[in-house]
Amino acid sequence: MEKITTHTGVGVPLRRSNVDTDQIIPAVYLKRVTRTGFEDALFAAWRGDEDFILNQPAYTHGSVLVAGPDFGTGSSREHAVWALKDYGFKVVLASRFADIFRGNSGKQGLVAGVVSQENIELLWKLLETEPGKEITVSLEDRTVTCGELTVPFEIDDYVRWRLMEGLDDIGLTLQNEQAITDFEATRGSWRPTTLPAKTEPKVEIEAARPVQ
């Protein structure tokens, strides 16, 4: 994972609350089996609208999304983070994030910073008054700077450390492999295993046919 300490890029004001992960990336794009190449899927339902913010030339190359409250609600799809990252976003700022989305962001190296709604409004105004204006996000200082305005943002200490160090989760966990093995030895024998597989008797399933 790439280390991030500060990032500077064009800020994109997304004046919408409750942008759920179906809006970030519709389910139809989830059928891919690769890990990259989701940039075309980001906000797909809105991209056809020429007034949509990312279709305005000044914002097209944005990398800091300034969103409304409750960003990333709904489905757990990590594709939402991939789509944002593949498009070129490094940071999303909002006054509230859905838990799963925020967790997914930290793991994928997307900074999800919590900024008060009051300050989000100030950022929106600045970015709308001067389209294409850059924002600097400092993980070190936990601040967002846009022109003269500098406001704080919140991020979990541990997530911040990992982002700044660029550390991979699985590697970190496997440092405790002995503890996992020890724990496994204590599990009660009633706890189920999927193997060997047990089922009710196998039965032929009849295929449904279209109604004429």
Add this chain to the structure above:
Amino acid sequence: MGTTLAEKLWSSHLVHEGEDGAPDLIYIDLHMCHEVTSPQAFEGLRLAGRQVRRPDLTIATEDHNTPTLDIDKPIADLTSRTQIDTLRKNAEEFGIRIHSLGDADQGVVHVVGPQLGLTMPGMTVVCGDSHTSTHGAFGALAFGIGTSEVEHVLATQTLPLKAFKTMAINVDGELPEGTTAKDIILAVIAKIGTGGGQGYVLEYRGEAIRSLSMEARMTICNMSIEAGARAGLIAPDETTFEYVKGRPHAPEGADWDEAVEYWKTLVTDEDATFDAEVNLNAADLEPFVTWGTNPGQGLPLSATVPNPDDIADADEREAAINALKYMGLTPGTPFKEIPIDTVFLGSCTNGRIEDLRAAAAIIQGRTKAPNTRFLVVPGSARVRLQAEAEGLDQVFIDFGAEWRNAGCSMCLGMNPDQLAPQERSASTSNRNFEGRQGKGGRTHLVSPLVAAATAVRGTLSSPADLEGADVLVGASA
């Protein structure tokens, strides 16, 4: 001081306590996979040269984009076929049990786990799907995870997690006839909002919850995520033990006795405190329906489409204006006058046998509204078989419904079962987001009883609106 059920589940799975702000490492008892959120996780394992640590605690099924027609033919949609083929190859390569399309144990992952007896009290259950909260109905800590976490669990059988806060949802009183678990959870979400549960594990408590069947409890826990919560829980009791007993993977003999003895300890202690509490009286509830584009935008079915001008909060007002525009609704219109093009009965929320029975009891002997399509998609192949053994399939077919094979289907429209633009549905699923059931589609979330009554009348309706409604028996779904 005592501890809550959620805290007990947490501490009993603690592998390693995080220090200096690092998360705790939590052991995962059951990991379920499906074709959509797993391919990149397996790709990650291969890239890093890692193995699946516990294939014997892992199970896969195909559900999100499987067709519900012609399942014996190759899948027409190439990307769907690729995802499913990829899951099959990954299952084979990594030695994971899979129930594929056409297998009697295929179905929506959250229907399959409980019916195989793999979901039990006292477990931790994860899946790359937010509706994993369903399994909390057994008194298990169950939550949805992202693909990186899927990879993490595959590789280590653990997850690094920060402790959740706890919220009690107390539902006292008795549900009125015609009102169901679905109406309870829609009312809870309308009350606390789609962000109200953020950071919390919800524990549903109270008389109304205790009297629910396991399947109804699953409906409630299933939608915890729609209130923003990571998980929902219900303490196990005799209803739970009865449901688990005798299922294929249920413990037997001494293991069963040991398990039940332990499961009985899985309750929130009398003197434990929750970080937050919400109270509802079931007796005040009536059938619910959503009018907007998030599950918190719901009202009793007897009400009218709300007027955004009456909403004090500016963000909520704005959201309501956008939602009504998308939904094509005019404030003041009685919900019961809204015509419905498609009724969808199914999903991990309401695609179980009790849901099908409840809907069948409403439509039996009645005629379908001529302009309304009624799609019935059992949650799993076993549910379908059970329904067929009970003759429910014939009730649906005689009524004019389409009787389909199992899968997620129109809940999220990843297979061909989609709404057309501006088409309006009454759906027993869990999300009314823009485009969820098909681009431009308009979704009203309802219970199976309301879905069935709507299919009869062609407009949003409750069973009480049907002619001869006084002879109806209360259904449990």
